[in-house]
Structures are given as C-alpha cells and as structure tokens.
Amino acid sequence: MFTQILKLIRILSSETAPIQISAGFALAMIIGFTPLLSGHNLIVLLMVLFFRVNLAAFLFGWAVFSGAAYLLDPVFQNLGQTILTQPDLSNVWTHMYNSSAWRLTRFNNTLVMGSLLVSLIAFIPMLLLGNFLINHYRNDVLKYVNNSRLFKVIKNSKLFSKFISLAE
Amino acid sequence: MKAIRWGGLITFVVIVTALVAGALLFVEPITKSILESQLSELNTAKVDIEKVTIDYSPFSIGIKGIRVTDPEQPMINMVDVDQAHFEISIADLFFHKVIINDMSLTGIQSDTPRTSSGKIIQPIESLKEEADEQAFGLSGIDLPSIDLPDVNDILKNETLTADKLIAELNTYIQNTQVKWTKIKEDINNKQRWDNYDTQYIEIETDFKGSTKEKIDAIKAAKKLSHDLKAEANKIKQAQQTFNTDIERLNKEFDVAKKSPSDDIKRIKAKYSLDQLDAGNITQLLFGEIAAEWVKLAQVWYARIAPYLEDDEQGLQEQKPSSRFTGTDIEFKEFNPKPDLYIKNASIDAITTRGKFKGTMTQLSSDQSINKQPMRLNLAGVDLKQRDKEEMAGEFNYINKNEGFSQINYSMLRYQLKGFQLSKSGSFPLVIDKSLMTMNISTRLQQGVLTGNAKLNFDETMFTSENTNNDSSFSRMVAKSFADIHTFNIDAKFSGALDKMKLKIKSDLDNKIGAQLKTKINAKKVQFEQDLKEKINEKIKAPMTELEAKREQLYQLKADVDAKQQEMKQKIAFLDGQKKSQEEIKKKDLETNKDAAVDANKDKVKDKLKGLFK
Numbered sequence: 019m020f021t022q023i024l025k026l027i028r029i030l031s032s033e034t035a036p037i038q039i040s041a042g043f044a045l046a047m048i049i050g051f052t053p054l055l056s057g058h059n060l061i062v063l064l065m066v067l068f069f070r071v072n073l074a075a076f077l078f079g080w081a082v083f084s085g086a087a088y089l090l091d092p093v094f095q096n097l098g099q100t101i102l103t104q105p106d107l108s109n110v111w112t113h114m115y116n117s118s119a120w121r122l123t124r125f126n127n128t129l130v131m132g133s134l135l136v137s138l139i140a141f142i143p144m145l146l147l148g149n150f151l152i153n154h155y156r157n158d159v160l161k162y163v164n165n166s167r168l169f170k171v172i173k174n175s176k177l178f179s180k181f182i183s184l185a186e
Numbered sequence: 187m188k189a190i191r192w193g194g195l196i197t198f199v200v201i202v203t204a205l206v207a208g209a210l211l212f213v214e215p216i217t218k219s220i221l222e223s224q225l226s227e228l229n230t231a232k233v234d235i236e237k238v239t240i241d242y243s244p245f246s247i248g249i250k251g252i253r254v255t256d257p258e259q260p261m262i263n264m265v266d267v268d269q270a271h272f273e274i275s276i277a278d279l280f281f282h283k284v285i286i287n288d289m290s291l292t293g294i295q296s297d298t299p300r301t302s303s304g305k306i307i308q309p310i311e312s313l314k315e316e317a318d319e320q321a322f323g324l325s326g327i328d329l330p331s332i333d334l335p336d337v338n339d340i341l342k343n344e345t346l347t348a349d350k351l352i353a354e355l356n357t358y359i360q361n362t363q364v365k366w367t368k369i370k371e372d373i374n375n376k377q378r379w380d381n382y383d384t385q386y387i388e389i390e391t392d393f394k395g396s397t398k399e400k401i402d403a404i405k406a407a408k409k410l411s412h413d414l415k416a417e418a419n420k421i422k423q424a425q426q427t428f429n430t431d432i433e434r435l436n437k438e439f440d441v442a443k444k445s446p447s448d449d450i451k452r453i454k455a456k457y458s459l460d461q462l463d464a465g466n467i468t469q470l471l472f473g474e475i476a477a478e479w480v481k482l483a484q485v486w487y488a489r490i491a492p493y494l495e496d497d498e499q500g501l502q503e504q505k506p507s508s509r510f511t512g513t514d515i516e517f518k519e520f521n522p523k524p525d526l527y528i529k530n531a532s533i534d535a536i537t538t539r540g541k542f543k544g545t546m547t548q549l550s551s552d553q554s555i556n557k558q559p560m561r562l563n564l565a566g567v568d569l570k571q572r573d574k575e576e577m578a579g580e581f582n583y584i585n586k587n588e589g590f591s592q593i594n595y596s597m598l599r600y601q602l603k604g605f606q607l608s609k610s611g612s613f614p615l616v617i618d619k620s621l622m623t624m625n626i627s628t629r630l631q632q633g634v635l636t637g638n639a640k641l642n643f644d645e646t647m648f649t650s651e652n653t654n655n656d657s658s659f660s661r662m663v664a665k666s667f668a669d670i671h672t673f674n675i676d677a678k679f680s681g682a683l684d685k686m687k688l689k690i691k692s693d694l695d696n697k698i699g700a701q702l703k704t705k706i707n708a709k710k711v712q713f714e715q716d717l718k719e720k721i722n723e724k725i726k727a728p729m730t731e732l733e734a735k736r737e738q739l740y741q742l743k744a745d746v747d748a749k750q751q752e753m754k755q756k757i758a759f760l761d762g763q764k765k766s767q768e769e770i771k772k773k774d775l776e777t778n779k780d781a782a783v784d785a786n787k788d789k790v791k792d793k794l795k796g797l798f799k
Contacts (some may be wrong), residue, residue, distance in 0.1 A: 053512070059204070067194030102515045115517035118280035129512025140713050 019055050023146025028154055029074050040074050040148025042066070042075030047144055048137040051090070090136075091129060100131030153180040196369050214238045217247070231255035233305035239437045245276040255304025260383075263300055268293025278523060282471045286528040293534035293710045313748055335457055337716045341724065344453060347722060348445035351493050352728045355438050366742045369424045372415070382417075385410045386756060394764050397774075398766055407764045414757050421750045435736065442729070446721040455715060471607050471615065472690050476639075476677055487630070487683060527550040532540045533564065540569035544577075574598035590631035602643075615667065620646035633682055641675040665697045673697060 029039060049062045066076050066140050102111060114120040124130045125167075171176050218238040222526035224583030225233035236251025249270040256264035269292045275285040385406060392403030506799045528549035535542040544564030550556045559582035566575035575597045605617040621644045648667035 063201075064195075064198050067198040068191060069194075070189055070191050088510070095512055098512065099515075108517070111515075116520045118277055121282075123614045124514075126515045126517065127512040128515065129510070176443075181451050 020108030022081070025074055026078050030071060030152060033162055034072055036149045036156075037076040037145070038070055038072040039152055040145050041069070041080040042072040043148050044080025044141050044144040046076045047083045050080050050132040051087050051094070053124075053127075053130055053138045055170035056134075057136060058089060071155060087133065089131075094136060095114070095128045096132065097135065098128030098130065101131055101135065102126060102128060204286075207256055214240055216317045221249070225254070226306060229254055229257060231257040231260060231306055234304070244273060246271065246273045248272075253298075253304075255300065255301065255771075260303040260305035261300050263304070264294040264296060266293075267291050268295075279517075280559075281523075282525070284526045286526075287530070289528050289531040291531065292534040292535075296535075296537065306395050315534060325509040337713065339721050340453060340457075341716070344449075346445075346449045346721065347723070348442065348725045349451055351438070351442040351445050352725060352732065354733075355435075355442050356728070357734060359739065362435065363735065363739060363742075366428065366431070368738060369427065370742055370746055373421055373424060373746060374612065378417075382410065382414065382756075386760070391762070393767060398424065399769075400771070402789055404735065404764055404767050404771075411757055411760045411764070414760070416751055418750065418753055421753070424746055425743075428746070431738070432743070435739070439732070439736070442725075442732075446718065446725060449721055450714065450717055453666070454714070471694075472675060472677070472692075473688065475607070475687055476679075476690060480679060483628075486514045493500065505736040508720055522555050524550040524555045527556060538570075538571070539566065539575065541567045542575075545770070548684065554586060557584055559584060570580075572597055572600040580640055588631070590629055592629045593627075595624075595626040595628075597622070599623055599644075609656055616649045617643070618649045620644065620645040630683075634680065634682055635686065636680040638679070639675070639677040641677075641717060643673050643675075646671050646673065670694065670697050 030138065045062050045066050049059050052059065065071070066073070109158075112128065115126055213236075218235050221238065222233055222235050222585040232255045234251070234253040234255075235249055236250070239250075240798060241248070242245070249272075249366065250268075252265070252270055253263045254265040254267075256262045269290075271288075271290045273285050273288040275283075275287060277284040317556040350691065363484065391405045391409050392399040392406070395403075432719045450545055470752075472574065526549075529547065529548040531549060533542070533546060535544075542564050544562065546563075547561045548558040549560050550558070553559060559580050562577070562579040562581070564577040566572070569575055577593065577595045578594040579590045579591065600622045602620040602622045604615055605620070606615075608615040609619055623642045623644075624639065626639040628635060648670065673692060673694045675690060675694070677688065677690045679688045681687045
C-alpha cells in the first residue's frame, strides 16, 4: 500500500497529462464499485487499454474503490431496488428484461443497477474534479513543497533516495 | 498527445481470446465436474459421469455413462444410462432457462453392480434427518395373517390393561386399609374407652346408692352420654367414609374383572384378527404381495416426488438477497418459459424383462407456463416370458391445486412360475404355473393414491407343500385349490401414501372349498379362546389376593359397626337410667310435698280442735 501511495505521488508529480490520471480514477470507480463479473466491465477494460488512460492510476483507483464498495454496497442495493421497482420505469425494464443482450449485463440485479448508476453519474464530476485537483497540486502544492527549505534538506538525504527507489 | 493506444486494443483482444479459448478448452471437464457434484447432492449418493461432450452447432451436450448410485445400496447403480444427448436452445440460456428441444437416453439399465461404493459420507445432521425420515416410515397397510401369533408370546410382550388395573386396585386397597386401620384405632382408643367403662360402672353403682349419689350419678351420666354421642358421631363419619370407599372399590373391582375382555378386543384389533375372515381368502393370500407392491410404489414415489412437485417456489426461496450479491428482480416475460423444459425425450432401456422403448414429452419445471401435461409412453420390445408390457402416464400439474399423476400399466400373458402365494408355514400355497394378464390404473392427486388392479390367471396349477406338522391342513389346502385353473383378482386401493387401504376381491373365494373356510374360522375361534383362558389364568391369583384384601376391609368395617352397636346399648342404658332416676326423684319430691301438706293440714286441724275445746 505504501508503495502504491509513493507510485501515486510519483504519477501525480510526473509529466503525465492530468486528464489521463483522472480518467484512470474515474474508470476505476466503475470497475471498483460494480460487481466484477458484469458485462459492462469488459467495456471499461477495453476503454482503459484502448485509450491512453494511466494504468497505475487505474489500478490504484480500483483497489481504493473496491474497498469503498464494501461500505457502500447496502446503499447501492437500496438504490438499485428503488430504481428497478419504479412503476414509471417498469415498461423500460420489462423490455430490457426480454432482451438477451441486456440480460447479459445483469441490469436487473439491484447491486449492479445501483452501483453502476452511481458510478456513471459520478464519472464526469470525478473526471473534472480529478483534473482540477491534479492541476492545483502540481501548480500550487508541488511548487511550494519543492521550494521549501525542509524539503530541500530531505531531498538531499539518503533516506529520501531510498523512498524514491521504492516507487520506481 | 495521442488519445488512442493501439497496443492496448491488441492486448485486450489477446486477453479476451485467451479467456474464450480457455473456457472452450476446459468447458467439458468443468461441466462434467459440476454435473457430478450437483446430481450427487440431489441423489444423496454418487452420480458418476464418464464423459461430457459439447457441440456448438446446434448447441448440444452429450453425456456418456451416467451411473446413479442407489442411496440405499451403494454398490448398486439405481440407473445406468449408456448415452444421453441434449439439444439445448442457447438463446434461452441467456435468460437462465434450460430449454431442451430434444433429448435421448439410450441403454438405460437399472440395478447394475458398481466397482466402488457410491456412498457419500454425510454430515451427522443430515444423517439424523434421514433417520427421522425412516422413522416416519412408509408402508402402512394393516393386513391379517393366516399364521396366528402365539398366545404366550403375545402375553409376554403385551402389557395387559388387566395387569395395570389390578396393580392400581392393589395400591388403592392398601391405601384404604391404612386409612381404615387408623380410623379404627382412633375409634377403639383403649385409654378413652377404659375411662368410659370406669365412669359407666361408677354411674351404675351410684344409681343404686343414696339420693346424693343418685343425683351425682345423673350428672355423670349426662356427661358420659354426651361424650359417647360424640364418639358415635365419629363412628358415623367413619362409616360414611367406609361406604364411599367400598362403593369405589367395588366399581374398580368390576372394571378389573371385565378388563380381560377389553384386552382381548385390543389384541385382536392390533393383530388384525378381526379382518381374518375366511369369507375373503383372497385378501389373506394376496394382501401381503399387494402390500409389498404398494410399498415399492411408495419408495419410488418418494424418490421422484421432489421432481414432480412444482419447484418454482423452491427457486424463489433459493434466490440470494444477502449483502454484496444483490437481488435479481424479475419482470414479466413476453414469451414465458419454464426454467427447465424438455420438449421431447426418447428413452431406450434394457431390463431383465426385455427391451423397452418410449417417449416422454413436455417435461417441465412449471407446467402452468407451458400449459401442457407431461406424458410418458413406454412399451416393451422383444420381451421375455410375456407377450406385451406397456405403461402410459400423464403428469398434469398445469393447475397446481388440482394437479395429478395418472399411470396405466398393462401386461399380457406373463408366464408365472413357482410363485409363492402364501409364505405362511401353516398355509403353504404356490402357483406352480399360470398365465397372468394384469391391468393397473393409478392416480395420485393431493397426496392421495387411488387405483385398481385387475389380474386374470389362466392355465393355473397350484401346489401346496407341507412345511409344518399340520399335514391335514396342507392336504386340505392342496385339495381346495386342485381344481382351480382360472381365477381373477380385483384389487382396489386408496388413501394417503403412508396409510393405504387395500381391498382385494376374487372369484377364488367362491371356488375354494367350504371345509378350508371352516378350518380357518375354527383357528380364529381357538386363538380367541386360548387368549381368554391365558389372560384369565394370568390374573386369577392377583384377583384372589385382592378379594382377600377386600374381605379384610369388610372385617374392619364390621368391627367398627360392632363398636357402634355396643355404644348404642350403653347410651340407651345411660339415657334410660337417667330418665328413670329423674322420674323417681320427681315422684319422691311430689310424695314429700303431699306429706308436708297433710302434716300441715293435721297441725291446723289439731290447733282448731284445741281452740274449740
């Protein structure tokens, strides 16, 4: 975990485009929140590999969001239950239920529906927020830290070099 | 910055291809393993599969060598299928439905030997459940036997009501005896009665003494009379208690005396002796065999019942709704299909009777969806020892509340040889040879099985072997059946599966000799007499002992009665003496009064005379 955090700091501090990192987090949120063996996760995997999404950010995010999902599952289940039992939507769900392609996605499962809905709604905000935070980190926090005397002292120490080698 | 990573796409394609290829490569052994474990769990004994093959155009599964262990005989295969083939609709699998358009089972055999035991070691809890199930039992047909049970054995094993009542009566008498003895001792308290006697003698003496003594005697008599009346009351109460106890004792005595006849009735009912009717010899002869068949049917029903029952409810219950898995919400299906549906199945079985071929249609896990009953047709081909054997069945559970299973079975001219009709040592009877034609129709609805069986026996030869000392009876049996070559049997059965009623009628009853019927009736009467005698003999000694104890109680009562009589006499004497003394005293007073008046009169006269002198 410590290594992962170091890697994350390194990625955040690297030259990688902020959108690639935040896209990695946003896609990790989908795969982390929803049950792994669901049809849509294949698409997520394709997107991660096909687009220039930062893989380290994706893997780190997957671990973080999977852990969070354990706590949020009851909320997802209740949300899924509410959505799937909405009388206004029953026609839509019935038509989807009678389609073999949709049945493969397991949309009628309360957990799949609830978690997917939350992660899709949160996808764009997560992307934008991630982008904003990385930019803010690089422009303000990182510059301030690099210029501080304390960091300069630490940076020259042997211990710091060892930490850096762990992250590589 | 380039947004697309072509290498990533290739990686994705490689990963997916590897996954699909792996699945295709291992799908057959994985399916085999899943099928074996699932079927074994369902069967509660091992189900072995030799090989599974999967074809994709059209999608079908072939299973070679299915061996289903008999859970009760782990070294025997209950069913052994050489080859099974299932043509499955792949589109419906996406909807979690197993729709089999065509199924064939070839080379079905039953009761084949296994090379290794097919027993599954069960956890202790499930073993307990199994034991409970066995304790619940099947069978349930009460039938009389020609072999009457031994009276001495019955009396050894049976707890007689008479014994119980005698023991209770004995305890009651003992308790009463203790109670009565205490009462008697209290009534006959020596010190008290000696005191009364002393007082009594004193009073008697005083009554003969001076006036003062007489006056004292009257006072003492009053007191003694009062005390004795109190004693009398005590005795009266004791007598009331005695009378109540005696009334109850006599009632219980009567019940105990009558109890042997109740015991005889109960034993007759228990051993079905009331049904031992020589007027229905067929019931006696074929009842046991019919009961065995019904038992066999019950065993098979117990095996297939879980598959016949609607399992939709069961599936609903199995759906997980725990955390982290979610719940699958079901919506209306435009084209509803049962979860398991076999449209057509062909069966090819090899049995010891010969080959059987048949079809099964519309096998469904929920007939209310496909609206068609399951039908089964099975017919023998190249049969042994019989001309024809057929079975047709309908399993209609479209309307769940009125669902039924109907099976019709027929067998033509079965060559019956050396068939032991009666296993009784005292009633040996064997059908040496016969041609049997049988038609059975059964219907199972709401747990109640009804049906009838018609059997015709032609060209029959009976033999009777003497297996015990009663050779005259064996000869009589042989003679009675010697001229019978044709007969028929009509059996009707009905009732819940665990408690069947069976009625068997036959023209055999009219054909057998009257002598045999008389003999059977005589055996029954003799048995009842023996039983009665033995029970009476068994209770004779304790009853005599009880009678003696009752006499002792009567004696206690008589003693108390005598005491009461004695006391009555004493009270009467005291009351009489007291009364007579009081009268004497009264008379004396009156005499003294008159004398005083006369004396005064004389005095006055004398004074008057003196004045006039």
